[in-house]
Amino acid sequence: MAALLLELPPPPFLNCNHHQFLSKTSLRLHNFPSKTPPPPPPLAFTPPTTSCFLSTVTSSSISKEEKEKEPHSTAVASTNAPDEGSQQDRRKVVQIAWEKLVRWSRSWRSKNNKTDLLERTNKVVVLGGGSFGTAMAAHVAYRKSSLEVQMLLRDPLLCQSINENHCNCKYFPEHKLPDNVIATTDAKAALLDADFCLHAVPVQFSSSFLEGIAEYVDPGLPFISLSKGLELNTLRMMSQIIPQALGNPYQPFVLLSGPSFALELMNKLPTAMVVASKDKKLAHATQQLLASSHLRISTSRDVTGVEIAGALKNVLAIAAGIVEGMNLGNNSMAALVAQGCSEIRWLATKIWVVSPVLILTISSPLLFLKMGAKPSTITGLSGTGDIMLTCFVNLSRNRTVGVRLGSGEKLDDILSSMNQVAEGVSTAGAVIALAQKYNVKMPVLTAVARIIDNELTPKKAVLELMSLPQELNSGLELLFVSKCFGYTTTNFVFIAGFHVPRRHGLSLQNSDNLYHIIFVIYEIEEYVHLDACYSD
Numbered sequence: 001m002a003a004l005l006l007e008l009p010p011p012p013f014l015n016c017n018h019h020q021f022l023s024k025t026s027l028r029l030h031n032f033p034s035k036t037p038p039p040p041p042p043l044a045f046t047p048p049t050t051s052c053f054l055s056t057v058t059s060s061s062i063s064k065e066e067k068e069k070e071p072h073s074t075a076v077a078s079t080n081a082p083d084e085g086s087q088q089d090r091r092k093v094v095q096i097a098w099e100k101l102v103r104w105s106r107s108w109r110s111k112n113n114k115t116d117l118l119e120r121t122n123k124v125v126v127l128g129g130g131s132f133g134t135a136m137a138a139h140v141a142y143r144k145s146s147l148e149v150q151m152l153l154r155d156p157l158l159c160q161s162i163n164e165n166h167c168n169c170k171y172f173p174e175h176k177l178p179d180n181v182i183a184t185t186d187a188k189a190a191l192l193d194a195d196f197c198l199h200a201v202p203v204q205f206s207s208s209f210l211e212g213i214a215e216y217v218d219p220g221l222p223f224i225s226l227s228k229g230l231e232l233n234t235l236r237m238m239s240q241i242i243p244q245a246l247g248n249p250y251q252p253f254v255l256l257s258g259p260s261f262a263l264e265l266m267n268k269l270p271t272a273m274v275v276a277s278k279d280k281k282l283a284h285a286t287q288q289l290l291a292s293s294h295l296r297i298s299t300s301r302d303v304t305g306v307e308i309a310g311a312l313k314n315v316l317a318i319a320a321g322i323v324e325g326m327n328l329g330n331n332s333m334a335a336l337v338a339q340g341c342s343e344i345r346w347l348a349t350k351i352w353v354v355s356p357v358l359i360l361t362i363s364s365p366l367l368f369l370k371m372g373a374k375p376s377t378i379t380g381l382s383g384t385g386d387i388m389l390t391c392f393v394n395l396s397r398n399r400t401v402g403v404r405l406g407s408g409e410k411l412d413d414i415l416s417s418m419n420q421v422a423e424g425v426s427t428a429g430a431v432i433a434l435a436q437k438y439n440v441k442m443p444v445l446t447a448v449a450r451i452i453d454n455e456l457t458p459k460k461a462v463l464e465l466m467s468l469p470q471e472l473n474s475g476l477e478l479l480f481v482s483k484c485f486g487y488t489t490t491n492f493v494f495i496a497g498f499h500v501p502r503r504h505g506l507s508l509q510n511s512d513n514l515y516h517i518i519f520v521i522y523e524i525e526e527y528v529h530l531d532a533c534y535s536d
Contacts, residue, residue: 117288118144124289125194127209129153129162129183131171131420132226133200135262140198141178143292151183152190152213159183170419175266187213196289197221198256202421203229203238203311210245222252224275224286228310229423230430235437237307253277254286255303257310257382259389261396265295272296274382276306298381305377308348312445313387314398314424315431316340319448320391321402322458336444336465337391341384343442347431348373350438398424405451406458428452443468 121144126137129151141149153159161169162183166176184190191197191213201209206227210217225238236244243251258273265271275290275297277283283299291297300306319340323333351373377383390396401422404414415425428449435442443465450456 117285118147121147121195121289123148123150123194124196124198125149125190126151126198126200127213128200128202129155129158129168129170130200130202131168131262132260132265133198134168134171134177135265136198136200136226136256137181138175138177139265139292139295140290141181143289145178145180147180149178149181150190150194151181152187153183153185156185159185171262172266188216191216191218191221194218194221196224196286198224198226199238199242200226203227203231203241203423204421204426206238206241207231207245210242214246217246217248217251219248219250220252222254222282222286224254224256226256227423228257228307228314229427230311230434232426232430235430235434237304237311239303239307252279252282253303254279254282255306255310256286256290257306257386259381259385261389261393263395268294270294270296272298272381272385274298274300274306274380276300276303276382278303300377300382302374302377304351305348305373306382308351308373309344309378309383310386311423311427312344312347312431313383313390314422315428315445315448316344316387316424317390317396317398318402318405318422318424318428318452319444321396321399321404322406322448322451322461323402324399325403325406325408326458326462328462332462337387339465339468340391340444341378341387343440343445344383344387345375345378347435347438347440347442348378349375350440351434397422401425402448411452411454424448425452 124137124140124147126133126140126149133151137149137151141147151159151162153162158168158170161167162177162181166179166181167173168175168177197217199206199210223242225242227238230237231241239253239255242253243249254275254277256273256275258271260271260273271294273290273295275283275286276299277286278301280299280301283301287297287299316337320333320337323336390398393399397418397420401411401414401418401424405411411425415422428445429452432442432446432449435445447456447461447465451458451461
């Protein structure tokens, strides 16, 4: 069952393009709102025929005593003994549904299980020798025995351990690495003729590391980022850090994220992750490179949503750990994580870049506004899935930091005793600065940042959070509506700064140009579509 779930294709509606989606939904405002359908006619009562009673036993064939017992026994049988025929029907329905699912999965695999990219790939370089970088290096190496996988490290002793003993003695001393995994400290040799680069350096050290090797990086080398977090001083994400540090704004970039512990990847346990890229072909190429029988890879174009969810969940995991360390119970844990998920969604959907493109159709023009994050991304595998894993499982480094903080330990003592980086500690301050930039209230994550800065105790933070208002960041925010690029026609309108519920209708009036705009907003992929009809 786990193998089938790892190989399921994405839902069919995600594979259609925007025009196909529009044609399928046929959502047009000149037909909106539709008339309420008439109520169905009342059902006519049909008296039972005599055939209904033919199956009953005549009164002459049973005794009076049996007649008195019959209603009671029938009622007991109907309530306690389920109908065997209906049970068989239900089993048949479930069996047919499962068989259809299996056939659908096999059909999809036969179409998309391409191995030509893996066959053409000769060398993959992994930047960083941490736990996750090591796990991904081993995973890629197992995919193809002739594939050269080089790990670029700074520690000569760790290089020696990997090359001589075929194990990462620091993080996985009991796991043997494949023979085709090689470690080196020579950046030029590692990057020479590489087909893919997996970046596993912690976010706070990525800029300086990449600037030091930029001269050896090919401009067309695809970077697959495994790092999650925000740069503290600049609030940049990895999609911004990598091209800027390399001095190439067009450096191919892919983000890998999702609920995954390095230890379970090393043990080849079933795992599902997401690759996100604006380049659809590059995302599918990365999917072919990484997907295996125990690692299911989905694709997404919502890079910002995947990045924000991956960065902020580390801070939320610290909060969950604090609740655990204070022994506040499961009720408060569930409430805190739910509140934290809402805060992540509020911020992620606020971070957006407007890119209006006008497309004229027969019925009406369409205006596309490119969003920075989709709400569906936050509730998906790279959002809620990663949050649940990081907040509730003891293997999480960030949760461990929170548990020890909630137990009364000092942050400096906690960090000095850890041999791995807990990204949430350094990301917390950047998250709050980002929230202030976009005017989003994030009480739970703000409390974590203040606890880390030693400006608030966990006990006092809990008391403050329990007195929060019921509603935060709610309501419609329409900042401005203005014409774009100086057009005087009503066909091109620039709309920005709003947060609108799904399929929420708006009516705007511009008295200067005397035109009326009516539109409906609905979401598909990373766009918000405005299907509008205008009247001068």
